[in-house]
Amino acid sequence: MSRTVKTMAKIIDGKRIAEEVRENIASRAADFYGKYGIKPGLAVIIVGDDPASAVYVRNKKKACEQVGFYSEVHEMSADATMEELLEKIRALSCDEKIHGILVQLPLPGHLDENRVIAAIPPEKDVDAFHVQNTGKIMLGKYDFLPCTPAGIMKMLEHENIGIEGRECVVVGRSNIVGKPMAMLLLHANGTVTICHSKTRNLAEITKRADILVVAVGKADFITGDMVKDGAVVIDVGMNRREDGKLTGDVDFESVSEKASAITPVPGGVGPMTITMLLENTLTAAELAVKQQR
Numbered sequence: 072m073s074r075t076v077k078t079m080a081k082i083i084d085g086k087r088i089a090e091e092v093r094e095n096i097a098s099r100a101a102d103f104y105g106k107y108g109i110k111p112g113l114a115v116i117i118v119g120d121d122p123a124s125a126v127y128v129r130n131k132k133k134a135c136e137q138v139g140f141y142s143e144v145h146e147m148s149a150d151a152t153m154e155e156l157l158e159k160i161r162a163l164s165c166d167e168k169i170h171g172i173l174v175q176l177p178l179p180g181h182l183d184e185n186r187v188i189a190a191i192p193p194e195k196d197v198d199a200f201h202v203q204n205t206g207k208i209m210l211g212k213y214d215f216l217p218c219t220p221a222g223i224m225k226m227l228e229h230e231n232i233g234i235e236g237r238e239c240v241v242v243g244r245s246n247i248v249g250k251p252m253a254m255l256l257l258h259a260n261g262t263v264t265i266c267h268s269k270t271r272n273l274a275e276i277t278k279r280a281d282i283l284v285v286a287v288g289k290a291d292f293i294t295g296d297m298v299k300d301g302a303v304v305i306d307v308g309m310n311r312r313e314d315g316k317l318t319g320d321v322d323f324e325s326v327s328e329k330a331s332a333i334t335p336v337p338g339g340v341g342p343m344t345i346t347m348l349l350e351n352t353l354t355a356a357e358l359a360v361k362q363q364r
């Protein structure tokens with residue numbers, strides 16, 4: 072009697088890769104401090120009391136401490152006005168201790184996110200959301216990359232997953248994940264397709280992918296029958312199940328039987344995102360020193 076043996080994909084351990092990269096950042100930060108007596112400094116502004124945002128901000132502060140950065144968290148009440156928030160950004164823009172400014176999104180509905188992002192000086196925009204930084208990404212000449220796509224590229228590089236000439240499919244076209252992700256894969260000479268909610272025959276397209284990046288925000292959205300044998304699958308999604316557990320956009324069980332490599336949730340893309348924020352903050356500090364000399 073024949074028996075089907077299911078092969079399991081390699082699990083890409085984002086947590087371990089992030090630790091390695093953070094060790095390198097810590098050592099670069101120590102050298103930087105030794106040379107200039109300056110710690111890379113990150114200021115995080117949080118408006119309101121959204122519990123998920125509070126966790127992200129705490130994690131960012133902790134990550135800064137671990138690599139020897141200076142960090143500040145500025146908590147503002149949910150009814151803070153646009154003027155108060157802009158004033159806070161203006162003050163931090165002039166603060167020499169602060170090399171990176173991050174405003175935790177989403178903001179309460181009465182605040183205009185685009186105006187807030189535009190108020191952050193591009194050289195302190197460590198999220199890389201400012202139009203000047205997004206424009207530079209289009210041109211392929213940038214100082215900062217948005218943290219999630221940058222973290223994914225770092226993971227692919229770490230795992231020696233070649234991009235050149237390969238079919239890359241990105242599901243999701245947000246400004247912070249899908250679009251910049253597609254652009255980075257294109258710069259790395261991938262053949263890139265972007266899918267979104269209006270895409271027809273999604274499974275036909277995802278099945279072509281050698282590298283499939285999923286950033287949709289719907290639990291278990293991509294299933295095994297939508298994936299080519301041997302594909303590399305990167306799951307950006309972070310969705311909360313009813314029992315409070317974190318889960319991705321990819322149905323891990325069925326997809327890991329088809330893929331050659333897959334990122335888990337948690338422990339995949341998430342830890343890399345914060346790591347790239349640290350990298351951007353260090354880059355901002357290095358650029359600030361260069362400019363002064």
Ligand code: NDP
Nearest residue numbers: 219243244245248267268286287288307308309340341344
């Ligand atoms: P957005 O909600 O901004 O974008 C979701 C994208 O998915 C949109 O482009 C939308 O298409 C597309 N989409 C929705 N439904 C479908 C569908 N049926 N078929 C194809 N495409 C569809 O989300 P984000 O990009 O900000 O985030 C995506 C996920 O990644 C979320 O779960 C988020 O929590 C997570 N995330 C995780 C991070 C990490 O560090 N791990 C960092 C950032 C985000 P359309 O444009 O047509 O509406």
